[in-house]
Amino acid sequence: MSNNKLISDLKRNSTCVLESIEERYAYAQDASNSRNITCIPDAVVFVETIEQVQNVVKLANKYKTPIICRGAGTNVVGSCVAENGGIILNFSKMNKIIEISPDNMTAIVEPGVILGDFQKEVDKLGLFYPPDPSNLAVSTIGGSIAQSSGGAKSFKYGTTKDYVIDLKVVTADGSILQTGANTIKNATGYNLNTLFVGSEGTLGIIVEATLKLIPKPESKKVFMAYFDTVKDAVLAVNSLIDQKIYPATIDFMDKNAIQTVENFYPANLLTDKEAALIIEIDGFECSMDYQENLITCVLKNCKASAIQASHNDDEYNKIWMARRSSMAACTKIKPNVTTDDVIVPRKNLEKLVLGIREICQKHNLEVCMIGHIGDGSIHPQIPIDYNDENEYKRYKLAKSEIYDLTIKLGGLLSGEHGIGIEKRDYIGKVINSVALDYMREIKKTFDPNNILNPYKIF
Numbered sequence: 001m002s003n004n005k006l007i008s009d010l011k012r013n014s015t016c017v018l019e020s021i022e023e024r025y026a027y028a029q030d031a032s033n034s035r036n037i038t039c040i041p042d043a044v045v046f047v048e049t050i051e052q053v054q055n056v057v058k059l060a061n062k063y064k065t066p067i068i069c070r071g072a073g074t075n076v077v078g079s080c081v082a083e084n085g086g087i088i089l090n091f092s093k094m095n096k097i098i099e100i101s102p103d104n105m106t107a108i109v110e111p112g113v114i115l116g117d118f119q120k121e122v123d124k125l126g127l128f129y130p131p132d133p134s135n136l137a138v139s140t141i142g143g144s145i146a147q148s149s150g151g152a153k154s155f156k157y158g159t160t161k162d163y164v165i166d167l168k169v170v171t172a173d174g175s176i177l178q179t180g181a182n183t184i185k186n187a188t189g190y191n192l193n194t195l196f197v198g199s200e201g202t203l204g205i206i207v208e209a210t211l212k213l214i215p216k217p218e219s220k221k222v223f224m225a226y227f228d229t230v231k232d233a234v235l236a237v238n239s240l241i242d243q244k245i246y247p248a249t250i251d252f253m254d255k256n257a258i259q260t261v262e263n264f265y266p267a268n269l270l271t272d273k274e275a276a277l278i279i280e281i282d283g284f285e286c287s288m289d290y291q292e293n294l295i296t297c298v299l300k301n302c303k304a305s306a307i308q309a310s311h312n313d314d315e316y317n318k319i320w321m322a323r324r325s326s327m328a329a330c331t332k333i334k335p336n337v338t339t340d341d342v343i344v345p346r347k348n349l350e351k352l353v354l355g356i357r358e359i360c361q362k363h364n365l366e367v368c369m370i371g372h373i374g375d376g377s378i379h380p381q382i383p384i385d386y387n388d389e390n391e392y393k394r395y396k397l398a399k400s401e402i403y404d405l406t407i408k409l410g411g412l413l414s415g416e417h418g419i420g421i422e423k424r425d426y427i428g429k430v431i432n433s434v435a436l437d438y439m440r441e442i443k444k445t446f447d448p449n450n451i452l453n454p455y456k457i458f
């Protein structure tokens with residue numbers, strides 16, 4: 001393939017094409033922070049219209065070169081790494097909120113809209129879009145759909161897949177496919193919405209999304225409940241749920257995470273405690289005292305040794321900022337940090353958390369554990385120095401053992417981060433071979449020339 005010809009064809013289609021080696025190198029990585037960069041993209045194209053996307057697809061077919069969509073590049077599984085070269089399709093300029101309809105409680109957006117900005121806009125109208133990956137200040141709607149993002153509120157409100165009601169998708173041959181309609185229910189044919197949510201840019205290119213909104217809760221409050229053992233914290237989660245109490249969030253931080261965050265972002269966290277639950281309640285103002293009393297009572301019965309509550313926006317934001325800072329805080333320990341995402345049935349949470357700790361201790365690795373524990377989701381964050389060959393080997397062993405443990409406990413390799421390239425070697429361990437064959441057939445049907453983010457997921 002002639003790179004020069006590809007670049008000049010791309011430039012005829014879009015006013016912004018990056019071609020210098022330095023610029024392309026900047027797009028060789030995403031937040032997965034892979035150890036080795038084996039290849040860089042051939043070009044980076046900023047698109048602003050659906051027609052431009054269609055034209056890039058035609059060129060990719062002509063030159064038989066991959067297309068890798070990119071929102072903010074914050075996925076943590078190597079999902080937008082160009083390991084075989086190709087064209088990075090950058091959506092940061094295709095970022096309009098086309099419509100927010102308070103009557104219909106839906107919104108239509110372009111893929112490059114920043115998730116946090118979108119939430120602020122719907123909030124102004126008394127509406128709520130719950131998916132909130134911790135880095136919502138930078139990640140995009142397109143990326144969060146392609147990655148099936150969750151976040152802290154998924155315990156009560158579900159994940160991205162529960163809010164996507166229609167997608168406009170450019171297919172591998174450049175046609176436009178529509179997956180649903182601007183209706184809240186849909187029993188009309190196969191559910192293509194959920195097929196595209198979490199497809200990691202391998203089946204089609206999302207150029208417009210229609211999203212369901214819900215009413216914004218009138219009031220909210222967050223608590224940090226501390227425990228002297230991980231076991232007590234996990235038992236408290238199960239106890240809340242047993243008593244049919246359903247907060248918006250039940251998140252978790254272990255002692256290492258609490259201490260690491262407090263060193264990085266002082267927020268008065270109690271660093272002598274073994275574990276903390278971050279519990280957010282929301283709802284009608286008149287229900288808040290009732291919910292608070294109920295939850296506090298359960299937590300105390302479950303041996304919570306201290307409880308901090310937010311009394312105003314500043315205190316609320318401080319607790320959430322601390323919780324969301326954990327990955328950044330880990331970079332203060334070692335030059336690199338890897339974050340993972342495993343999920344098990346809730347009843348096995350204690351075994352998972354303690355098992356991960358044991359595995360990391362065995363391999364002499366530090367680990368900070370956070371997670372959306374109400375969902376059974378844990379994110380082990382392992383600070384590491386990639387230049388230390390021996391440490392890297394130990395990390396790889398630990399990673400594989402964490403996956404084996406997760407599978408043994410009836411879990412999955414991802415509840416919300418996706419698979420990308422970081423976990424594809426393990427997917428056969430957890431997905432039944434018949435299901436995997438059907439997934440491969442689906443990929444072939446949608447993308448016979450294998451140009452859409454090839455070799456991601458499997």
Ligand SMILES: Cc1cc2nc3c(=O)[nH]c(=O)nc-3n(C[C@H](O)[C@H](O)[C@H](O)COP(=O)(O)OP(=O)(O)OC[C@H]3O[C@@H](n4cnc5c(N)ncnc54)[C@H](O)[C@@H]3O)c2cc1C
Pocket residue numbers: 030031068069070071072073074075076079080091111132133134135138139140141142143144145146147148149150151152200201202204205206207327328416417453
């Ligand atoms: C500090 C930190 C905290 C995080 N916390 C959470 C969390 O709490 N919960 C959670 O679920 N995730 C979390 N994540 C993961 C990450 O934020 C999400 O995966 C994110 O939503 C990806 O958005 P993005 O715009 O960066 O997408 P990118 O990384 O740019 O892309 C992700 C995938 O989407 C594809 N893609 C992008 N745009 C399109 C499009 N228009 N059409 C088709 N495919 C497309 C890409 O090819 C790629 O496969 C976190 C990440 C970081 C770095």
